[in-house]
Amino acid sequence: MTQHDQFADDLALYALNSLEGEDRAKLEAHLESCPECRRELEQLRGDGALLAVSTTGPRPPARSRQRLLDAIAHDATQPSHAQKAARTAPARSWGWLGWTVAAAAMILAGVLWKANSVLRQSLNTVSAMRESDARELKDLFRILAPIRSPRAQRVTLSPVKTPAQPQGRVFYLRNASQLVFIANNLAALPPQKAYELWLIPMSGNPIPAGVFKPDAHGSATVVNPPMPPNMEAKAFAITIENEAGASTPTMPIVMMGAGE
Amino acid sequence: MSSDLAAVTAVKAGDQSAMAQLYDRYSSIVYAIALRVLGDTGAAEDILQEVFLQLWRNPSAFDSARGTLAAWLAVITRNRAIDALRKRKPETDIEDVIISVAPDLASDADRTRVAAKIRGVLSSMSPPQRRALEMAYFEGLSHSEIADKTGEPLGTIKTRIRAGLLALRKAFQQ
Numbered sequence: 001m002t003q004h005d006q007f008a009d010d011l012a013l014y015a016l017n018s019l020e021g022e023d024r025a026k027l028e029a030h031l032e033s034c035p036e037c038r039r040e041l042e043q044l045r046g047d048g049a050l051l052a053v054s055t056t057g058p059r060p061p062a063r064s065r066q067r068l069l070d071a072i073a074h075d076a077t078q079p080s081h082a083q084k085a086a087r088t089a090p091a092r093s094w095g096w097l098g099w100t101v102a103a104a105a106m107i108l109a110g111v112l113w114k115a116n117s118v119l120r121q122s123l124n125t126v127s128a129m130r131e132s133d134a135r136e137l138k139d140l141f142r143i144l145a146p147i148r149s150p151r152a153q154r155v156t157l158s159p160v161k162t163p164a165q166p167q168g169r170v171f172y173l174r175n176a177s178q179l180v181f182i183a184n185n186l187a188a189l190p191p192q193k194a195y196e197l198w199l200i201p202m203s204g205n206p207i208p209a210g211v212f213k214p215d216a217h218g219s220a221t222v223v224n225p226p227m228p229p230n231m232e233a234k235a236f237a238i239t240i241e242n243e244a245g246a247s248t249p250t251m252p253i254v255m256m257g258a259g260e
Numbered sequence: 261m262s263s264d265l266a267a268v269t270a271v272k273a274g275d276q277s278a279m280a281q282l283y284d285r286y287s288s289i290v291y292a293i294a295l296r297v298l299g300d301t302g303a304a305e306d307i308l309q310e311v312f313l314q315l316w317r318n319p320s321a322f323d324s325a326r327g328t329l330a331a332w333l334a335v336i337t338r339n340r341a342i343d344a345l346r347k348r349k350p351e352t353d354i355e356d357v358i359i360s361v362a363p364d365l366a367s368d369a370d371r372t373r374v375a376a377k378i379r380g381v382l383s384s385m386s387p388p389q390r391r392a393l394e395m396a397y398f399e400g401l402s403h404s405e406i407a408d409k410t411g412e413p414l415g416t417i418k419t420r421i422r423a424g425l426l427a428l429r430k431a432f433q434q
Contacts, residue, residue: 008422009415009418009419009421009422010418011422012418012421012422012425012426013396013402013403013418013421013422015425016396016397016421017339017342017400018396018400018401018402018403018406018421019402019403020402020403020404021404042327043429044422044425045335046327046331046429047425047426047428047429048335048338048397048425049327049331049332049334049335050331050374050378050428050429050432051378051382051393051397051425051428052289052293052331052334052335052337052338052397053289053330053331053334053365053371053374053375053378054374054375054378054379054382055289055292055293055296055375056292056375057288057291057292057295057296058291058292058295059287059288059291060287060288060290060291060304060305060308061301061305064287064291064305064308064309065280065283065284065287067309068279068283068308068309068312068313069276069279069280069283071309071313072276072279072313072316073276075313075316075317076274076276175323176320
Protein backbone atom coordinates (compact mmCIF):
# COMPACT_ATOMS: atom_id res chain seq x y z
CA MET A 1 0.00 0.00 0.00
CA THR A 2 1.42 3.41 -0.96
CA GLN A 3 1.10 6.44 1.24
CA HIS A 4 -1.50 7.83 -1.20
CA ASP A 5 -3.61 4.68 -0.88
CA GLN A 6 -3.47 5.04 2.87
CA PHE A 7 -5.07 8.49 2.60
CA ALA A 8 -7.47 7.78 -0.27
CA ASP A 9 -10.66 7.33 1.75
CA ASP A 10 -9.80 10.15 4.13
CA LEU A 11 -9.19 12.46 1.19
CA ALA A 12 -12.77 11.95 -0.02
CA LEU A 13 -14.13 12.76 3.44
CA TYR A 14 -11.87 15.78 3.68
CA ALA A 15 -13.19 17.07 0.34
CA LEU A 16 -16.66 17.09 1.92
CA ASN A 17 -15.41 18.59 5.22
CA SER A 18 -16.49 15.36 6.90
CA LEU A 19 -13.13 14.29 8.25
CA GLU A 20 -12.30 15.24 11.79
CA GLY A 21 -9.93 14.67 14.67
CA GLU A 22 -6.58 13.00 14.35
CA ASP A 23 -7.32 11.67 10.85
CA ARG A 24 -7.88 15.23 9.63
CA ALA A 25 -4.67 16.50 11.19
CA LYS A 26 -2.65 13.66 9.68
CA LEU A 27 -4.12 14.22 6.24
CA GLU A 28 -3.53 17.98 6.35
CA ALA A 29 0.10 17.34 7.24
CA HIS A 30 0.39 14.94 4.29
CA LEU A 31 -1.29 17.41 1.91
CA GLU A 32 1.35 20.00 2.70
CA SER A 33 3.95 17.90 0.97
CA CYS A 34 1.96 15.94 -1.61
CA PRO A 35 0.94 17.71 -4.84
CA GLU A 36 -0.59 14.48 -6.13
CA CYS A 37 -3.04 14.31 -3.23
CA ARG A 38 -3.81 18.02 -3.56
CA ARG A 39 -4.76 17.45 -7.20
CA GLU A 40 -6.92 14.50 -6.20
CA LEU A 41 -8.55 16.70 -3.55
CA GLU A 42 -9.51 19.22 -6.26
CA GLN A 43 -10.97 16.38 -8.30
CA LEU A 44 -12.96 15.06 -5.35
CA ARG A 45 -14.33 18.53 -4.66
CA GLY A 46 -15.36 18.64 -8.31
CA ASP A 47 -17.07 15.27 -7.90
CA GLY A 48 -18.93 16.70 -4.92
CA ALA A 49 -19.89 19.74 -6.99
CA LEU A 50 -21.58 17.39 -9.44
CA LEU A 51 -23.71 16.15 -6.58
CA ALA A 52 -24.60 19.74 -5.71
CA VAL A 53 -25.53 20.77 -9.25
CA SER A 54 -27.87 17.81 -9.54
CA THR A 55 -30.07 19.46 -6.93
CA THR A 56 -33.37 20.78 -8.18
CA GLY A 57 -36.00 22.83 -6.44
CA PRO A 58 -38.19 25.91 -6.68
CA ARG A 59 -36.81 29.17 -8.02
CA PRO A 60 -35.89 31.79 -5.42
CA PRO A 61 -38.52 34.42 -4.62
CA ALA A 62 -38.52 37.40 -6.97
CA ARG A 63 -37.76 39.75 -4.09
CA SER A 64 -34.34 38.12 -3.66
CA ARG A 65 -33.08 39.59 -6.90
CA GLN A 66 -34.00 43.13 -5.94
CA ARG A 67 -32.62 42.57 -2.45
CA LEU A 68 -29.26 41.60 -3.94
CA LEU A 69 -29.21 44.46 -6.43
CA ASP A 70 -30.03 46.92 -3.64
CA ALA A 71 -27.26 45.44 -1.52
CA ILE A 72 -24.60 45.68 -4.22
CA ALA A 73 -25.69 49.20 -5.14
CA HIS A 74 -25.29 50.15 -1.50
CA ASP A 75 -22.03 48.24 -1.29
CA ALA A 76 -20.65 50.13 -4.27
CA THR A 77 -20.91 53.37 -2.33
CA GLN A 78 -19.18 51.97 0.75
CA PRO A 79 -15.52 51.24 1.56
CA SER A 80 -14.50 47.80 0.40
CA HIS A 81 -15.09 44.80 2.58
CA ALA A 82 -11.35 44.43 3.11
CA GLN A 83 -11.08 48.02 4.22
CA LYS A 84 -13.89 47.58 6.72
CA ALA A 85 -12.29 44.43 8.03
CA ALA A 86 -8.96 46.19 8.41
CA ARG A 87 -10.52 49.15 10.19
CA THR A 88 -12.35 47.00 12.68
CA ALA A 89 -9.65 44.41 13.31
CA PRO A 90 -9.28 44.25 17.09
CA ALA A 91 -5.86 44.66 18.68
CA ARG A 92 -6.09 41.55 20.81
CA SER A 93 -2.43 41.47 21.73
CA TRP A 94 0.90 42.91 20.68
CA GLY A 95 1.93 39.50 19.41
CA TRP A 96 -0.96 39.27 16.96
CA LEU A 97 -1.24 42.91 16.05
CA GLY A 98 1.55 42.90 13.51
CA TRP A 99 0.29 39.83 11.74
CA THR A 100 -3.31 41.02 11.74
CA VAL A 101 -2.32 44.37 10.28
CA ALA A 102 -0.03 42.69 7.77
CA ALA A 103 -2.75 40.30 6.63
CA ALA A 104 -5.22 43.17 6.27
CA ALA A 105 -2.60 45.15 4.39
CA MET A 106 -1.99 42.26 2.02
CA ILE A 107 -5.70 42.00 1.29
CA LEU A 108 -5.77 45.73 0.65
CA ALA A 109 -2.72 45.46 -1.56
CA GLY A 110 -4.51 42.75 -3.52
CA VAL A 111 -7.56 44.91 -3.86
CA LEU A 112 -5.41 47.72 -5.20
CA TRP A 113 -3.57 45.49 -7.61
CA LYS A 114 -6.75 44.02 -8.96
CA ALA A 115 -8.38 47.41 -9.15
CA ASN A 116 -5.46 48.83 -11.09
CA SER A 117 -5.42 45.92 -13.49
CA VAL A 118 -9.10 46.42 -14.23
CA LEU A 119 -8.62 50.15 -14.49
CA ARG A 120 -6.39 49.78 -17.51
CA GLN A 121 -9.09 47.79 -19.26
CA SER A 122 -12.05 49.98 -18.55
CA LEU A 123 -11.94 53.59 -19.71
CA ASN A 124 -15.46 54.13 -18.50
CA THR A 125 -14.47 53.63 -14.90
CA VAL A 126 -11.14 55.46 -14.91
CA SER A 127 -12.21 58.44 -12.92
CA ALA A 128 -14.10 56.58 -10.22
CA MET A 129 -11.44 53.93 -9.84
CA ARG A 130 -8.68 56.51 -9.47
CA GLU A 131 -10.49 58.12 -6.60
CA SER A 132 -11.09 54.73 -5.04
CA ASP A 133 -7.45 53.72 -5.51
CA ALA A 134 -6.23 56.91 -3.93
CA ARG A 135 -8.41 56.27 -0.88
CA GLU A 136 -7.28 52.67 -0.67
CA LEU A 137 -3.61 53.59 -1.09
CA LYS A 138 -3.95 56.15 1.67
CA ASP A 139 -5.55 53.54 3.91
CA LEU A 140 -2.94 50.96 3.01
CA PHE A 141 -0.04 53.21 3.94
CA ARG A 142 -1.81 54.30 7.10
CA ILE A 143 -2.19 50.66 8.12
CA LEU A 144 1.37 49.80 7.19
CA ALA A 145 2.78 52.84 8.98
CA PRO A 146 3.52 51.08 12.29
CA ILE A 147 5.45 48.43 10.40
CA ARG A 148 7.34 50.76 8.07
CA SER A 149 8.11 53.67 10.38
CA PRO A 150 11.58 53.67 11.95
CA ARG A 151 10.07 55.65 14.84
CA ALA A 152 7.58 52.93 15.73
CA GLN A 153 8.05 51.10 19.01
CA ARG A 154 8.74 47.45 18.24
CA VAL A 155 8.14 44.76 20.78
CA THR A 156 9.02 41.13 20.24
CA LEU A 157 8.00 38.75 22.96
CA SER A 158 10.29 35.80 23.57
CA PRO A 159 11.02 33.44 26.43
CA VAL A 160 12.55 35.15 29.43
CA LYS A 161 16.37 35.01 29.63
CA THR A 162 16.62 34.02 25.96
CA PRO A 163 18.32 36.47 23.59
CA ALA A 164 16.01 37.77 20.87
CA GLN A 165 16.43 35.65 17.75
CA PRO A 166 16.11 36.75 14.12
CA GLN A 167 12.71 35.81 12.83
CA GLY A 168 10.72 36.34 9.67
CA ARG A 169 7.17 35.62 8.65
CA VAL A 170 5.83 35.24 5.12
CA PHE A 171 2.18 35.68 4.15
CA TYR A 172 1.74 34.31 0.67
CA LEU A 173 -1.39 34.04 -1.47
CA ARG A 174 -0.33 31.89 -4.38
CA ASN A 175 -3.46 32.38 -6.50
CA ALA A 176 -3.15 36.16 -6.33
CA SER A 177 0.69 36.17 -6.40
CA GLN A 178 0.69 38.36 -3.31
CA LEU A 179 3.34 38.22 -0.65
CA VAL A 180 4.06 40.13 2.53
CA PHE A 181 7.21 39.39 4.48
CA ILE A 182 7.96 40.86 7.90
CA ALA A 183 11.14 40.26 9.83
CA ASN A 184 12.76 41.48 12.99
CA ASN A 185 15.90 41.05 15.05
CA LEU A 186 17.91 40.65 11.85
CA ALA A 187 21.67 41.04 12.10
CA ALA A 188 23.23 44.16 10.57
CA LEU A 189 24.75 43.60 7.12
CA PRO A 190 28.21 44.40 5.77
CA PRO A 191 28.37 47.43 3.45
CA GLN A 192 26.84 46.95 -0.01
CA LYS A 193 25.14 43.74 1.04
CA ALA A 194 21.42 43.00 1.41
CA TYR A 195 19.20 40.15 2.41
CA GLU A 196 17.27 38.39 -0.34
CA LEU A 197 14.10 36.37 0.16
CA TRP A 198 13.62 33.25 -1.99
CA LEU A 199 10.56 31.23 -2.77
CA ILE A 200 11.54 27.56 -2.95
CA PRO A 201 9.08 25.99 -5.40
CA MET A 202 7.86 22.41 -5.31
CA SER A 203 10.27 21.77 -8.18
CA GLY A 204 12.85 23.87 -9.98
CA ASN A 205 15.20 26.61 -8.90
CA PRO A 206 14.60 29.13 -6.09
CA ILE A 207 12.74 32.24 -7.21
CA PRO A 208 13.80 35.73 -6.03
CA ALA A 209 11.09 37.20 -3.79
CA GLY A 210 12.53 40.55 -2.80
CA VAL A 211 15.78 42.20 -1.71
CA PHE A 212 15.70 44.08 1.57
CA LYS A 213 17.84 45.67 4.25
CA PRO A 214 16.90 45.78 7.92
CA ASP A 215 16.58 49.12 9.64
CA ALA A 216 18.50 50.11 12.76
CA HIS A 217 16.19 47.94 14.86
CA GLY A 218 16.79 44.86 12.70
CA SER A 219 13.28 45.06 11.21
CA ALA A 220 12.36 44.76 7.54
CA THR A 221 9.33 44.29 5.29
CA VAL A 222 8.79 43.16 1.72
CA VAL A 223 5.40 43.77 0.10
CA ASN A 224 4.35 42.15 -3.17
CA PRO A 225 7.73 41.70 -4.88
CA PRO A 226 7.64 40.96 -8.63
CA MET A 227 7.21 37.21 -8.97
CA PRO A 228 5.99 34.72 -11.58
CA PRO A 229 2.27 33.96 -11.20
CA ASN A 230 0.81 31.05 -9.29
CA MET A 231 4.05 29.58 -7.92
CA GLU A 232 3.46 26.90 -5.33
CA ALA A 233 5.90 27.33 -2.45
CA LYS A 234 7.51 24.44 -0.62
CA ALA A 235 9.47 26.82 1.60
CA PHE A 236 10.98 30.28 1.83
CA ALA A 237 14.62 31.08 2.50
CA ILE A 238 16.86 34.09 3.03
CA THR A 239 20.44 34.58 1.85
CA ILE A 240 22.86 37.50 1.91
CA GLU A 241 23.52 38.96 -1.53
CA ASN A 242 24.92 42.09 -3.13
CA GLU A 243 22.61 45.10 -2.86
CA ALA A 244 21.31 44.63 -6.41
CA GLY A 245 20.11 41.13 -5.55
CA ALA A 246 20.93 37.86 -7.28
CA SER A 247 19.16 35.49 -9.63
CA THR A 248 20.41 32.42 -7.78
CA PRO A 249 20.97 32.22 -4.03
CA THR A 250 24.47 32.48 -2.60
CA MET A 251 25.07 29.98 0.15
CA PRO A 252 24.74 29.77 3.03
CA ILE A 253 21.02 30.09 3.69
CA VAL A 254 20.72 32.24 6.80
CA MET A 255 17.00 31.67 7.49
CA MET A 256 14.49 29.17 6.15
CA GLY A 257 10.96 28.00 6.85
CA ALA A 258 8.31 25.75 5.34
CA GLY A 259 4.54 26.31 5.37
CA GLU A 260 2.54 26.05 8.55
CA MET B 261 -13.66 34.26 -23.30
CA SER B 262 -16.70 32.45 -21.88
CA SER B 263 -19.77 34.48 -21.02
CA ASP B 264 -19.21 33.60 -17.35
CA LEU B 265 -15.65 34.83 -17.45
CA ALA B 266 -16.70 38.00 -19.27
CA ALA B 267 -19.35 38.66 -16.63
CA VAL B 268 -16.94 38.05 -13.76
CA THR B 269 -14.41 40.38 -15.41
CA ALA B 270 -17.12 43.03 -15.64
CA VAL B 271 -18.02 42.45 -11.98
CA LYS B 272 -14.38 43.09 -11.10
CA ALA B 273 -14.78 46.48 -12.76
CA GLY B 274 -17.85 47.16 -10.62
CA ASP B 275 -20.45 46.44 -13.29
CA GLN B 276 -23.70 45.85 -11.39
CA SER B 277 -25.60 44.71 -14.50
CA ALA B 278 -23.06 41.89 -14.96
CA MET B 279 -23.77 40.83 -11.41
CA ALA B 280 -27.48 40.77 -12.23
CA GLN B 281 -26.73 38.54 -15.24
CA LEU B 282 -24.83 36.09 -13.06
CA TYR B 283 -27.65 36.11 -10.54
CA ASP B 284 -30.19 35.36 -13.28
CA ARG B 285 -27.99 32.53 -14.54
CA TYR B 286 -27.16 30.83 -11.25
CA SER B 287 -29.58 31.91 -8.52
CA SER B 288 -31.80 28.87 -9.10
CA ILE B 289 -29.04 26.40 -8.49
CA VAL B 290 -27.64 28.30 -5.50
CA TYR B 291 -31.09 28.56 -3.92
CA ALA B 292 -31.91 24.90 -4.62
CA ILE B 293 -28.71 23.71 -2.92
CA ALA B 294 -29.21 25.97 0.10
CA LEU B 295 -32.83 24.86 0.40
CA ARG B 296 -31.88 21.18 0.09
CA VAL B 297 -29.37 21.55 2.93
CA LEU B 298 -31.33 23.87 5.21
CA GLY B 299 -34.94 22.93 4.43
CA ASP B 300 -36.03 26.47 5.21
CA THR B 301 -36.85 29.04 2.54
CA GLY B 302 -35.87 32.06 4.64
CA ALA B 303 -32.50 30.60 5.59
CA ALA B 304 -31.91 29.50 1.98
CA GLU B 305 -32.65 33.03 0.81
CA ASP B 306 -30.05 34.38 3.26
CA ILE B 307 -27.43 31.98 1.90
CA LEU B 308 -28.36 33.02 -1.64
CA GLN B 309 -27.70 36.65 -0.74
CA GLU B 310 -24.49 35.82 1.07
CA VAL B 311 -23.03 33.78 -1.78
CA PHE B 312 -23.73 36.40 -4.44
CA LEU B 313 -22.55 39.23 -2.21
CA GLN B 314 -19.28 37.36 -1.71
CA LEU B 315 -18.92 37.02 -5.46
CA TRP B 316 -19.61 40.75 -5.85
CA ARG B 317 -17.15 41.75 -3.15
CA ASN B 318 -14.41 39.31 -4.08
CA PRO B 319 -14.82 38.20 -7.71
CA SER B 320 -11.10 37.47 -7.94
CA ALA B 321 -11.59 34.54 -5.57
CA PHE B 322 -13.04 32.67 -8.54
CA ASP B 323 -10.21 31.22 -10.61
CA SER B 324 -11.61 30.26 -13.99
CA ALA B 325 -8.58 28.07 -14.64
CA ARG B 326 -9.59 25.78 -11.80
CA GLY B 327 -13.23 25.03 -12.46
CA THR B 328 -16.48 26.42 -13.80
CA LEU B 329 -18.38 29.21 -12.09
CA ALA B 330 -21.44 26.98 -11.67
CA ALA B 331 -19.44 24.30 -9.84
CA TRP B 332 -17.59 26.88 -7.75
CA LEU B 333 -20.83 28.57 -6.68
CA ALA B 334 -22.36 25.16 -5.96
CA VAL B 335 -19.50 24.18 -3.66
CA ILE B 336 -19.42 27.52 -1.87
CA THR B 337 -23.19 27.41 -1.39
CA ARG B 338 -23.08 23.90 -0.03
CA ASN B 339 -20.24 24.79 2.37
CA ARG B 340 -21.98 27.96 3.62
CA ALA B 341 -25.30 26.17 4.03
CA ILE B 342 -23.67 23.37 6.01
CA ASP B 343 -21.95 25.98 8.22
CA ALA B 344 -25.33 27.61 8.81
CA LEU B 345 -26.99 24.26 9.48
CA ARG B 346 -24.38 23.38 12.06
CA LYS B 347 -24.44 26.91 13.47
CA ARG B 348 -20.73 27.42 13.07
CA LYS B 349 -18.56 30.13 11.60
CA PRO B 350 -17.59 29.65 7.95
CA GLU B 351 -14.85 27.02 7.89
CA THR B 352 -13.60 27.51 4.36
CA ASP B 353 -12.42 30.75 2.79
CA ILE B 354 -13.88 31.11 -0.70
CA GLU B 355 -10.39 31.71 -2.06
CA ASP B 356 -9.42 28.28 -0.82
CA VAL B 357 -12.16 26.53 -2.79
CA ILE B 358 -10.30 25.08 -5.75
CA ILE B 359 -12.16 22.47 -7.70
CA SER B 360 -11.65 20.49 -10.83
CA VAL B 361 -14.80 19.47 -12.66
CA ALA B 362 -15.06 17.88 -16.08
CA PRO B 363 -18.52 18.55 -17.59
CA ASP B 364 -19.55 21.92 -18.97
CA LEU B 365 -22.14 23.55 -16.70
CA ALA B 366 -22.42 26.97 -18.30
CA SER B 367 -25.88 26.71 -19.83
CA ASP B 368 -29.24 25.59 -18.46
CA ALA B 369 -29.21 22.77 -21.02
CA ASP B 370 -25.76 21.62 -19.89
CA ARG B 371 -26.80 21.60 -16.26
CA THR B 372 -30.04 19.78 -17.00
CA ARG B 373 -28.12 17.12 -18.91
CA VAL B 374 -25.49 16.76 -16.18
CA ALA B 375 -28.09 16.68 -13.40
CA ALA B 376 -30.03 13.91 -15.16
CA LYS B 377 -26.87 11.86 -15.54
CA ILE B 378 -25.92 12.34 -11.89
CA ARG B 379 -29.36 11.30 -10.73
CA GLY B 380 -28.95 8.20 -12.88
CA VAL B 381 -25.65 7.38 -11.17
CA LEU B 382 -27.17 7.98 -7.73
CA SER B 383 -30.10 5.70 -8.47
CA SER B 384 -27.70 2.96 -9.52
CA MET B 385 -25.91 3.06 -6.15
CA SER B 386 -26.91 0.78 -3.32
CA PRO B 387 -29.25 2.59 -0.88
CA PRO B 388 -26.69 2.51 1.98
CA GLN B 389 -24.00 3.99 -0.26
CA ARG B 390 -26.25 6.72 -1.60
CA ARG B 391 -27.45 7.51 1.92
CA ALA B 392 -23.90 7.79 3.28
CA LEU B 393 -22.92 10.12 0.45
CA GLU B 394 -25.99 12.32 0.90
CA MET B 395 -25.60 12.45 4.67
CA ALA B 396 -22.03 13.66 4.26
CA TYR B 397 -22.75 16.10 1.45
CA PHE B 398 -26.17 17.53 2.21
CA GLU B 399 -26.33 17.10 5.97
CA GLY B 400 -22.69 17.86 6.67
CA LEU B 401 -22.27 14.90 8.98
CA SER B 402 -18.83 13.61 9.84
CA HIS B 403 -17.96 10.01 9.09
CA SER B 404 -18.26 9.09 12.77
CA GLU B 405 -21.71 10.72 12.98
CA ILE B 406 -22.80 8.77 9.91
CA ALA B 407 -21.43 5.56 11.44
CA ASP B 408 -23.37 6.28 14.65
CA LYS B 409 -26.60 6.91 12.74
CA THR B 410 -26.33 3.92 10.44
CA GLY B 411 -24.68 1.49 12.86
CA GLU B 412 -22.04 0.67 10.26
CA PRO B 413 -18.26 0.55 10.79
CA LEU B 414 -16.27 3.75 10.20
CA GLY B 415 -14.18 2.09 7.51
CA THR B 416 -17.28 1.08 5.58
CA ILE B 417 -18.61 4.63 5.66
CA LYS B 418 -15.31 6.03 4.43
CA THR B 419 -15.12 3.55 1.58
CA ARG B 420 -18.73 4.13 0.56
CA ILE B 421 -18.31 7.89 0.36
CA ARG B 422 -15.16 7.71 -1.72
CA ALA B 423 -16.60 5.06 -4.02
CA GLY B 424 -19.71 7.20 -4.46
CA LEU B 425 -17.71 10.28 -5.47
CA LEU B 426 -15.58 8.24 -7.87
CA ALA B 427 -18.71 6.78 -9.46
CA LEU B 428 -19.91 10.32 -10.20
CA ARG B 429 -16.55 11.17 -11.75
CA LYS B 430 -16.49 8.02 -13.83
CA ALA B 431 -19.85 8.82 -15.38
CA PHE B 432 -18.28 11.83 -17.11
CA GLN B 433 -15.08 10.13 -18.18
CA GLN B 434 -16.76 7.61 -20.45
